[in-house]
Amino acid sequence: MKKNKIRLVAATAMAAMVISMTGCGGGSKAEKPAEDSAEGKTYKVGIMQLVEHPALDAATQGFQDKLKELLGDSVTFDVQNAQGESTNCTTIATKFVSDDVDLIMANATGAVQAAAAATSEIPIVGTSVTDFKTAGVVESNDAPGRNVTGVSDLTPIDEQIKLLQKVCPDAKKVAIVYCSAEPNSIFQSELAQKALTEAGIEFKEYTAADSNEIQAVITKAVSECDTVFIPTDNTMASNMEIVKNVTVPAGIPVFAGEEGMCKSGGLATLSISFYELGQKAGQMAYDILVNGGDPATTPIGFVSDNIVPKYNAEIAKALDITMPEGFEAIQ
Helix, strand or coil: CCHHHHHHHHHHCCCCCEEEEEEEHHHHHHHHHHHHHCCCCCEEEEECCCCHHHHHHHHHHHHHHHHHHHHHEEEEEEEEECCHHHHHHHHHHHHHHHHHCCCCEECCHHHHHHHHHHHCCEECCCCCCCCCCCCHHHHHHHCCCCCEEECCCCCCHHHHHHHHHHHHCCCCEEEEECCCHHHHHHHHHHHHHHHHHHCEEEEEEEEECCCHHHHHHHHHHHHCCEEEECCCCCHHCHHHHHHHHHHHHCCCCCEECCCHHHHHHHHHEECCHHHHHHHHHHHHHHHHHCCCCHHHHHHHHCCCCEEEEEEEEEHHHHHCCCCCCCCCEEC
16 A cells, blocks of 8 residues: 555656646747747748849849848749839739738839839838939938838939040030930939030930830931930830940940940940849848838938949940040950
């Protein structure tokens, strides 16, 4: 009887120990999901790119690479290309809102305008936009005042004109060519006109409503001017081969707003890195998603580093132009 009592006490103690251990283990499991929900949160990011061309492609890649670097597998992307159509931008933006993405990256002016029209709640980070205020998506570049912020691709237009003068010191009349449907191109044209006026160089604007008009517009421009300046314009960027096929036979140099355009048919540019532009936008997105940053109070960013004069060696040779020192050949 005594032995049975001892066994009973031991069994009771053992049971209590097991229950205690099970309780501790159960406590850990109960807390783990909460821990996982904090550390293992995943983010859905919708990326809307207006059109496919090297500059915008580089910005999208830079954005994705930066967020992958910072968030690893915790971020997923839904990448959509609007093929240059505003109606597609609207459809894509509506899809992102319906999918309840955590953030929208809008690449180029038309894309950010469509995203801003589709939602006033989901954070939007724009990139490859020259002036966000001119695009009508923020109250000011210093204090956006709504759910939109981003990074501008504006290079100093006055410096672009100085570059033009350095390469073509005898330029008498400059054609400013762009798509009239792009507000940021109009903004850049105004800056170019001011710089050319100050430099004492005559100029004339030539605008195409869409890609179908580019060949006729550029043909007219080279018949009346001796130099062409094209700002960072998405329609023109997607059709630089047409520009090249008209300007090179005519012996007319083209100064483009960014490196991708220059590589596809321009002579020279003062270029920023669109990949770096995307990286900066990616950092902004991370701050919003993870650190609670507010787009309304996040100033528009600018890429001020690595702005270098570059040229297209093939075009320079075709036009028989010797580039000044300090210019880097585009690879």
